[in-house]
Amino acid sequence: MLRLFGVSSLALSLACAAGEPPRRPVADGGPSDAEVAPDLGLEDAGTEPDLGTEPDMNVDMFVPMDEGVPDAGVPGAYLDRCNVPGDCASGRCIDDRGSTRFCTRTCSVDGECASDHLCAGGQCQPNDVGQLCDMAADCTTTLCAGNAATGVGECTRRCTNASDCPSGFACGDAGGxxxxxxxxxxxxxxGTGVCLEDLGQGTRGCTSTCRGPADCPRTLPGLEYSCTSGYCIPSTLALGPDPMGATCRFGSGGANLCRSGVCVTDDFGTQTCTQVCDERTTCSEGFACVPSDDGAGGTVTICQRAGAEDTGGSCIDGRQCTSGICEAGVCSRLCTDDRLCPTGGTCTADIASGGDFFTCHL
Known part of the structure; x- marks a missing residue:
C-alpha cells in the first residue's frame, strides 16, 4: 500500500508559502534557449511525418482502415485473451499494452469500455494518451503530438477539458x-513553450493556456490549479519542477519539489513524485492508476509504477502489471461490474482500499 507524503500537512505548508510572490507565466523566446519549445499546432489531417525524422509539436492524424466484418459465432468475450480475430465473439482481437492481445467490442462512447480503455475507431482500445509515438498510426487515438523540446512524440486526444486527459495533462489549444x-x-x-518564471525556491515549470480552471490538470484538494490571466497556475504548495516518476527532492522547510506537489512513499520506502488520477483516466507511460492510502484514513487513486504483464498474467506485486494491480499472484484490473472482467472473473470490492474500489477477481 502506498502512502501519500505530506498531504496531511497541507495547512502547515500553505502557511509557510503564504508570503511567496505570484508566479508569472512567460513564453520563452529565442532559438538558442535550451528550454524553449514552440507553441502547439495542428498539422493537416492528410499529412503524416516521415518515419526517419524527429516529431515536432504538430498533431499528426491518421485514419485507420476497417478491420472487416466480425464473426459472431466465436465465444471469446470482451477482455478475454486472444491470438487471432477468430478467437473472439466480436471478431476483433487487438494488441493490449503488454505483450498479449485481447478481444474487444464495438462502442460509441468511452463509458461502454473498461476504465483504462477508450472508444476509438468504433471499438474499445487501450487508452494510450501520453505514450510515446513516432507517427499517428502508433496511437489508439490516431493523434501524435511531437515535442520539439525533447524530440519525442506523445499520443494525445481531443478534449473538452482536462477531465478527458491523463494525470498532469491540461486541455490545451493546438491551433484551434x-x-x-x-x-x-x-x-x-x-511542449507548450510557456513556462512559469518562478514556482518558488528558484524553480521554473511548464504551463499552458486555459479558458478556465477545468482546462488545468486535476489534483488533490488543497493543490488545485487556478486559471489566471489565461494560464494554468499551480497551487503555491507545488514548488518544484520535478516530473512524475522522479525521486522526490525536498527544499527549504521540507516542501517536496514535485511538479504536482505530490510525493508518495511505497512499501519499499522509495519516495517518488506522482499525480492524482481516477478510474477513467490514464497515467503517463510506465505508470497505472491504483487505489492507495491517502494517509488520513481514506483512499485515493494515484499513478504508480507499472509493468508489462497484461490482465491474467502472473505477478508478485503490482509493479509487474500494466494495470498496477496484482491480486493473488494474478494481474487484475479496476472494474465496475462483472462484464468489465475477463470470462470467469468477478468484480469484487478491493479489501486494501476498504471497499472503495472494485477489481476483477480472476
Missing amino acids: VFVCVDIERPCASC
Missing part, C-alpha cells in the same frame, strides 16, 4: 483544436 498536453514537467521538456 483542443488536445491533451503534459504540463507537469520542467521547462527543458515543455
Whole structure:
C-alpha cells in the first residue's frame, strides 16, 4: 500500500508559502534557449511525418482502415485473451499494452469500455494518451503530438477539458483544436513553450493556456490549479519542477519539489513524485492508476509504477502489471461490474482500499 507524503500537512505548508510572490507565466523566446519549445499546432489531417525524422509539436492524424466484418459465432468475450480475430465473439482481437492481445467490442462512447480503455475507431482500445509515438498510426487515438523540446512524440486526444486527459495533462489549444498536453514537467521538456518564471525556491515549470480552471490538470484538494490571466497556475504548495516518476527532492522547510506537489512513499520506502488520477483516466507511460492510502484514513487513486504483464498474467506485486494491480499472484484490473472482467472473473470490492474500489477477481 502506498502512502501519500505530506498531504496531511497541507495547512502547515500553505502557511509557510503564504508570503511567496505570484508566479508569472512567460513564453520563452529565442532559438538558442535550451528550454524553449514552440507553441502547439495542428498539422493537416492528410499529412503524416516521415518515419526517419524527429516529431515536432504538430498533431499528426491518421485514419485507420476497417478491420472487416466480425464473426459472431466465436465465444471469446470482451477482455478475454486472444491470438487471432477468430478467437473472439466480436471478431476483433487487438494488441493490449503488454505483450498479449485481447478481444474487444464495438462502442460509441468511452463509458461502454473498461476504465483504462477508450472508444476509438468504433471499438474499445487501450487508452494510450501520453505514450510515446513516432507517427499517428502508433496511437489508439490516431493523434501524435511531437515535442520539439525533447524530440519525442506523445499520443494525445481531443478534449473538452482536462477531465478527458491523463494525470498532469491540461486541455490545451493546438491551433484551434483542443488536445491533451503534459504540463507537469520542467521547462527543458515543455511542449507548450510557456513556462512559469518562478514556482518558488528558484524553480521554473511548464504551463499552458486555459479558458478556465477545468482546462488545468486535476489534483488533490488543497493543490488545485487556478486559471489566471489565461494560464494554468499551480497551487503555491507545488514548488518544484520535478516530473512524475522522479525521486522526490525536498527544499527549504521540507516542501517536496514535485511538479504536482505530490510525493508518495511505497512499501519499499522509495519516495517518488506522482499525480492524482481516477478510474477513467490514464497515467503517463510506465505508470497505472491504483487505489492507495491517502494517509488520513481514506483512499485515493494515484499513478504508480507499472509493468508489462497484461490482465491474467502472473505477478508478485503490482509493479509487474500494466494495470498496477496484482491480486493473488494474478494481474487484475479496476472494474465496475462483472462484464468489465475477463470470462470467469468477478468484480469484487478491493479489501486494501476498504471497499472503495472494485477489481476483477480472476
